Amino acid sequence: MMKKTKAHFTCEYIINPQHRISVNLIGLGGTGSQVLDALARIDAALYKLGHPGLSVTCYDADTVSESNIGRQMFSPADIGLNKAVCLATRVNRFYGLDWEAVPEFYNLHSTPANITVSCVDTVKSRLLINDSLKSNYSANYLTNPYYWLDFGNSAKSGQVILGTPKKIAQPKKSTYNVVSKLPTIMDLYDLTQIDENESGPSCSLAEALKKQDLFINSTLAQLGSAILWSLFREGILNYHGIFLNLKTMRTNPLLLK
Template identity: 25%
Template sequence: MIDLLTYHKKKGDEVASFRYPISKLYYYIVMIGAGGTGGYTIQRLSKMMNAFDSVKSFLLIADPDSVEEKNLLRQPFIQQDIGLKKADVLAKRYGATYGLKIGSYSDSYIESVESLEQLFSLTDFRHEHGQYIQKVLIGAVDNDFSRSVMNEYFNMTDDLIYIDAGIEGVFVPSGNKPTQEWTPDEMLDHMESGYSGQVVVGVKKNGQVVLPALHSVYPIDEKDAIPPSHNCGIEPYQPQRMIANEMAAFQISTIVNELFSSNSIYIHYANFNARAGSCRPIYAEDSYIPSSHNEAHLQPS
């Protein structure tokens, strides 16, 4: 495991770039996307934030989409939510349920590193002696434009945990054919697709990459350059399965659980299959990039 607190301790004759010795982390979490994967992740994270009452944390949800009737099939919304902003609904619902202050931003899509940085800027009143505000970015989006923005932010910032979840879409034959006109091969592809996915954890501390982020593991498709704000109302060609969304949310939750319980990163990335309920992790210690000081930040696993 990678122990985050060791990056805030004395380095020989040097001291890390902070004003006072750090003994605890404040997890400032920004979630981009409040649909299938994001919505189920918010359910789990808010419950976890309540359960780990000794760990200080804050959750801000960013998504300008409104709840539509079709979302009720696989996203955590109810009939009364239709027409309301997803981020606002979930922040209010789970904040009230667990007595948490959960923020929401639903004015626009996050399409630049500047707007993403703004979401991490509400920190003034969170500073206290012996505490470091650890930024955590969670991406639960379905387009590579947004992932490119988050990856660029990872590259530009000196200190960040970037967790990205992606799932395979369900195969649907082109042409909007009714199911009775599908070929046996098309039906088989449809039934077997939409279950796999991955969650990747990138870590940057003191300006250096500790664990490579998403683009280094699964290269982002630069051709998917249409900002989500220009894509409104277009039906996704490949819908998603609720069970895949829930398993992606579970994988994200295991990462945050380790952060809250031990201030550590246990896995670098995990590939999963929701149909089989299986997961293949790559452990952080196997991908760890030592700092220029050749310090060991690993705990025995």
């Protein structure tokens, strides 16, 4: 008897919603600024396919600095502006959208969304997001958190992990061995054991590039966005993450278990 392939079927509400899918994009820095444009492209494609599309809210309390120019999606004219407001305004004008910006850090009182996309660089932020998603699960389709897509990277390597705060209903009869719960970044790794030291903001692009290579963020953003697109377009996943190493030019999928 052949062993069934493991698969996760996308939440039915994500595929056939009555309203636009709500998305919280947390962090608009090196990765988040790239992901925002990818979300706009996904929205445009979904709309053409008859799907209501996305309603994105951007969270970031930081302002644009000179060191951000070149590695993040900002220009010299943006220096001093809030990152979330700056990029949300730009993407709204470019694509004709009405997405929102919150010039604050995401917190436990923030309104949850169907899909949370975190592009943060601290363990503390991930712990807070995890607590928020688990405490805000409800029957309200507009704010019910179904998926959490987390981006993380070092100088030349990184990972993207798609998880589910709770189980997602799966087909009762399937040729696949269905997986209802995708492990989140918090399920896979005990981040509470990490001794994290804040290094502070970089004062120049040269200094910033010592911490994160020029193309690690944009490459990771494209790979993670491709997972999200598959969630909508294909409606089924055999993997829920990707590990990237730019030094060896290798990518490895995180298969379902």
